[in-house]
C-alpha cells in the first residue's frame with residue numbers, strides 16, 4: 001500500500017433534511033490507496049454521505065478534508081477538479097449527448113483544468129474508457145438506447161474519466177450478473193493497484209463488498225456503527241442485528 | 247400630519263382588503279405551482295377568462311358576477327383537467343417540463359390575451375352589482391364594499407379549499423403529492439389522477455378570482471400580465487403551497503402596494519410586486535415562514 | 539466545417555440578401571426585411587440560453603428595451619455613431635442578464651423564468667415613469683435621411699446593420715455549439731447535478747449564457763428607435779416580441795443554430811403577410827397557436843423532421 005497519510009478526513013459531519021437527521025456526527029478517515037467498503041441498510045445515509053463528501057449537498061456541521069485541504073464552501077465541480085469523483089446511484093447520464101460525449105465532459109472540465117490534452121488524445125481516451133466498460137460499440141448512441149445495467153457502466157466510466165484520486169462508486173453493480181460484478185470488481189481493483197486510486201465502494205452485494213474491501217464501514221440510521229477489518233465487522237453483533245433485524 | 251395619518255390608515259385598510267383579494271388570485275397558483283410544481287404562468291389568463299364570463303352574463307342578463315363564477319366553476323374545472331392531461335402527456339412524461347412545458351403555458355397566456363382582444367377589443371369592461379357603489383365609514387376609515395366583498399369571498403374560498411384538502415381522501419392525496427410522491431403510491435393512488443384533480447381545482451378557483459377581479463377594477467385583456475409578478479411573488483413569499491402563508495404574503499403585498507400608490511403614485515405600484523419577487527427569490531426563496 | 543469558412547458563407551448569404559434587396563429596391567422590402575433580421579438576432583440570442591442551457595427567458599422585451607432606451611438617451615445626449623450605441627446597449631443588456639441570473643439562477647430553474655417575466659413588467663414601470671425618455675408619452679427620434687459616407691438612405695443602412703448583427707449572432711451561436719462551452723451548456727440542460735459532478739462550473743456557465751443572450755437582445759433593440767422613429771413603452775414592451783422570440787426557435791428547432799434562423803424566416807415572413815392581408819392581431823394569434831402546436835406535437839421543431 002502506498003503511504004499511510006489520509007486522503008479523506010471526515011469529522012463531526014451531520015446532515016438534516018427538515019427535522020429528519022440523515023447523518024449524525026460521522027467520523028471517517030480514508031488512507032491514500034485504500035479500498036474501503038461502505039455498507040448499511042436502505043435509507044441509512046450512504047448516498048447522503050457521498051453527496052456531502054462531493055459537495056452535491058451541503059452538510060450543516062462538520063468538515064470534510066480532502067488531501068488535507070478543507071472542502072467547506074467548495075462547489076461540487078471544484079471538488080471534482082481537485083480529484084474526487086463519484087457515480088450516482090440512479091444513473092444520471094447527459095441525455096442529449098452521445099456516450100463518447102458523455103465521457104468527454106469530465107475530460108474537458110476536470111482533467112483539462114489540470115493539464116492540457118490535445119483533441120486527439122481526448123477522443124482516444126473516451127474510446128478507451130468505453131472499451132473498459134464494454135460500451136465501445138455504442139460510442140455514438142444516446143443514453144436512452146442503453147439498458148439500466150449499461151447506464152450504470154456509463155455512470156462508472158464517467159466518474160473514472162475525471163481521473164480522480166478518490167473514486168466513490170455508489171451501488172454501481174445492482175442488477176448485474178455474477179460475471180459482470182466480477183468484471184467491474186476486477187476493473188476497480190486494477191485501478192486501485194496500478195494507478196493507486198483510492199476507492200470507496202458502496203454495495204449491497206455482500207460477496208462483492210467482502211472480496212473488494214480492505215476495510216469496511218457500516219452506517220445504520222445515519223450513524224457509523226462499525227469500522228474495521230471486513231471479517232471482524234460482519235461478525236459484530238450490532239451489524240448482524242442491523243441486517244437481520246434485532 | 248392629520249391628513250397623512252388618515253391617508254396612511256386608509257391605505258392600510260384598503261391594502262388589507264386588497265391583500266384578501268390577492269390571496270384569491272394566488273390560491274390557484276399555490277395549488278399548481280406550490281403543491282404540484284407546475285409553473286402555470288397562464289393562470290392570470292384563466293382569471294381574465296373568468297372576468298369576461300362574469301362580464302358577459304352581467305352585461306347581457308344582469309347576473310351577479312359572484313354567482314356566475316360559482317356556476318361556471320365546474321366548466322373551469324373541466325378545462326383544468328383537460329389542460330393537465332395535455333401537459334402530462336406532452337411534457338411531464340417526456341421529461342420536458344422546463345423548456346417546452348413553460349413555453350406551452352406562455353403560449354396559452356398569449357393566445358387567451360389575443361383572443362380576448364379580438365373579441366372584446368382593448369376597452370375596459372366592468373360589471374354592475376349592488377355592492378359595488380357603497381362604502382361603509384368607520385370614523386376616518388372608509389370600507390368600500392367593492393373591496394370588502396371580494397376579500398370576504400376570497401377568505402371563504404380559502405377556508406373551503408383548506409377544509410377540502412385536509413378533510414377528504416383526495417385532498418390529503420393532493421398534499422401527499424406535494425410532499426412525498428412515494429407515500430402517495432403507498433396510499434394506492436395514481437399520482438397522475440391526483441394531479442389532474444388538483445390542477446382542475448386550481449383552474450376552478452380562477453373563475454371566482456376573475457369575478458372578484460372585475461368587481462374590484464375594470465379589466466382589459468392585457469392586465470393579466472400585471473398579475474403574473476404579483477401572484478408568483480405572493481406564492482413564493484408565502485412559502486409555496488401554504489394557504490396561511492399565501493394569505494399573509496398577499497396582505498403584505500396589498501398593503502405595500504397601496505402605500506406605494508398613495509404616496510408615490512399609482513404608476514409605481516406594479517414595481518412593488520416585482521421588487522418583492524426578486525428580493526424574495528434572492529434572499530428568502532423558501533418564503534417568509536420557511537427555513538432559509 | 540471550420541468557423542472562418544462558416545462565417546465566409548454567412549457573409550456570402552448576407553451579401554446575396556442585400557443584393558436582392560437593392561434589386562427589389564422597394565422601401566417596404568427593407569422595412570419588412572429589417573423585422574425578420576431583427577428576429578434572427580433575437581431568436582438566436584434567446585436560443586443561446588433557452589435552447590442550449592434549457593433556461594427559459596420570458597423577459598425579452600426588457601432586454602430589447604435596455605438597448606432601445608439606451609439609444610434614446612445617447613441620441614439625446616451625444617452624437618455617437620449607431621454602431622457605438624449598439625455596443626453600449628448590448629453591454630448594458632448583458633449586465634442586466636448577468637444580474638438577473640446571479641440573483642435567481644442558484645435556485646430552481648423555473649424561478650429564473652418567473653423572475654424574467656416579472657422583470658419585463660418592472661422595466662416597463664421604470665420607463666413609463668422616466669420623463670427624460672418620454673415617459674408613457676413616448677419619445678420621438680428624428681433619423682437622418684441618408685448615410686453620407688455609404689451613399690445609401692437610412693433604412694437601407696439599418697437593414698445592413700441588422701444583417702451584420704445577424705451574422706455576428708449566428709456565428710457566435712455556432713461557434714459555441716461546437717466548443718467546450720457548448721458541451722458545458724448541454725450538460726446544464728440535461729442534468730445539472732451530474733454536470734457539477736463532472737467538473738462543470740454550472741453557475742458560471744449559466745451566467746455566461748445569460749450575458750451573451752441578453753447582450754445580443756440588447757444589440758437587436760438598440761437600432762429600434764431609429765427604425766420606428768417613435769418609441770413608447772406600450773409597444774416596446776408588447777408581448778408579441780416575447781412570443782415571437784420564443785416561438786421561432788421552438789418551431790425551427792432548439793438544438794442547433796439553424797433552428798432559430800428557420801423559425802425567424804418562416805414566422806417572420808408569415809406574419810408580414812398575415813399582417814398585411816388579415817390583421818396584426820390575427821397574425822399574432824397564429825404565432826401563439828403555432829407555438830403551442832409545435833411544443834406539443836413536434837418537440838424537435840422543423841429541424842426534427844429532417845433528422846431521422
Ligand SMILES: Nc1ncnc2c1ncn2[C@@H]1O[C@H](COP(=O)(O)OP(=O)(O)OP(=O)(O)O)[C@@H](O)[C@H]1O
Pocket residue numbers: 017022040041042043044045046047048049089
Ligand atoms: N433530498 C432529500 N430530502 C429528504 N430526505 C432525503 C433526501 N435524500 C435522502 N433522504 C432521506 O435520507 C435517508 C438516507 O437516504 P440515503 O439515500 O442516503 O440512503 P442510502 O443509505 O443511500 O440508501 P439505499 O441503500 O437505499 O441507497 C433516507 O431516509 C432518505 O429518505
Ligand SMILES: [Mg+2]
Pocket residue numbers: 046047048089170
Ligand atoms: Mg443510496
